Amino acid sequence: MTMSICLEKKMKPFIVVSDGFDKSLFEELRKVDGLDVYPKSKVTPEELSLLLPKVNALVIRSATNVTGELLDKAPNLKYVIRAGEGTDNIDKKLCAAKGVKVSNTPGANNNSAAEHAFALMFTVLRSTAQAHQTMKEGKWEKSKFVGYELWKKKIGIVGFGRIGKILATRLQGFEPNIMFYDPFCNDWDIPNVKKVDNIDELFKNSDIITIHVPLSDKTRNLVDKKLLGLMKKDAIIVNAARGGVVNESDIYDALKAGKIAGAGFDVFESEPPRADFKLKELDNFVMTPHLGASTAEAQLRVGEMCITQLQDFFLHNKLVNEVKA
Numbered sequence: 001m002t003m004s005i006c007l008e009k010k011m012k013p014f015i016v017v018s019d020g021f022d023k024s025l026f027e028e029l030r031k032v033d034g035l036d037v038y039p040k041s042k043v044t045p046e047e048l049s050l051l052l053p054k055v056n057a058l059v060i061r062s063a064t065n066v067t068g069e070l071l072d073k074a075p076n077l078k079y080v081i082r083a084g085e086g087t088d089n090i091d092k093k094l095c096a097a098k099g100v101k102v103s104n105t106p107g108a109n110n111n112s113a114a115e116h117a118f119a120l121m122f123t124v125l126r127s128t129a130q131a132h133q134t135m136k137e138g139k140w141e142k143s144k145f146v147g148y149e150l151w152k153k154k155i156g157i158v159g160f161g162r163i164g165k166i167l168a169t170r171l172q173g174f175e176p177n178i179m180f181y182d183p184f185c186n187d188w189d190i191p192n193v194k195k196v197d198n199i200d201e202l203f204k205n206s207d208i209i210t211i212h213v214p215l216s217d218k219t220r221n222l223v224d225k226k227l228l229g230l231m232k233k234d235a236i237i238v239n240a241a242r243g244g245v246v247n248e249s250d251i252y253d254a255l256k257a258g259k260i261a262g263a264g265f266d267v268f269e270s271e272p273p274r275a276d277f278k279l280k281e282l283d284n285f286v287m288t289p290h291l292g293a294s295t296a297e298a299q300l301r302v303g304e305m306c307i308t309q310l311q312d313f314f315l316h317n318k319l320v321n322e323v324k325a
């Protein structure tokens with residue numbers, strides 16, 4: 001009897017959740033019959049390294065990079081779920097070559113990501129983060145923080161996929177003039193929106209620019225010195241999509257020289273940023289530590305999808321939301 005239980009346990013796919021998971025859902029996941037889930041929903045890189053030799057499935061967010069080095073240590077890995085949208089932290093080609101399947105949870109956190117872009121816009125437009133900081137320091141600098149309104153502004157959305165469209169929809173109360181650049185989108189049903197075929201036009205004419213493209217070889221450093229140089233002096237830019245799409249050294253120069261009014265980033269070329277990250281020195285730059293998907297609601301939706309997808313994969317032989325190389 002004991003032996004058969006042991007054998008059964010040994011056969012169960014071993015799942016490691018490395019970058020956090022909704023607490024109550026994690027308990028639910030651990031109760032799924034047929035899966036053996038490591039009892040912590042967040043592990044250190046050192047812990048992960050020790051677990052890798054026997055792991056069959058990894059559930060990750062943006063902190064774990066599925067690289068050749070990781071894959072070499074995980075000979076039994078069959079499945080990686082990105083609990084979120086972007087899979088740029090997964091070497092999908094190598095996964096395919098090693099027979100490791102990859103999926104994500106499309107749509108689950110999109111509303112939160114769009115709302116976070118909103119939060120960054122307002123923070124930059126009204127300097128709320130900086131003003132808060134000065135009050136913590138006991139100051140009352142009312143005349144220092146004169147901002148800009150969002151109402152009726154020209155908003156440029158780079159990338160008009162699910163998140164870009166949610167943002168455009170939520171913005172409607174501000175009677176915006178929205179333009180978007182996205183060569184792949186020819187279909188939308190949202191008022192006050194026009195498509196531009198040339199990204200330069202968007203950068204020249206927008207008051208607020210917001211990035212909503214994934215990171216790929218085509219989008220890395222898409223927003224560089226040249227595009228930033230086209231922006232109006234009082235325009236702002238926010239990036240809650242992916243670090244590396246906006247060149248950090250170029251935006252530092254533009255902000256430092258006062259060529260644009262401000263910027264707000266949730267994502268960075270390196271996360272966490274390296275010690276010599278210069279943008280943090282600037283008063284017209286605000287930052288958050290990749291919080292776009294970090295809401296209770298999004299993490300519930302993401303977690304529910306992960307649990308279903310793990311069961312589908314290991315118990316029903318079904319791969320849902322596959323992301324191909």
Ligand code: MLT
Pocket residue numbers: 061062083084085086087109290291292293294
């Ligand atoms: C995503 O790509 O969905 C986000 O980066 C979510 C996250 O923070 O995990």
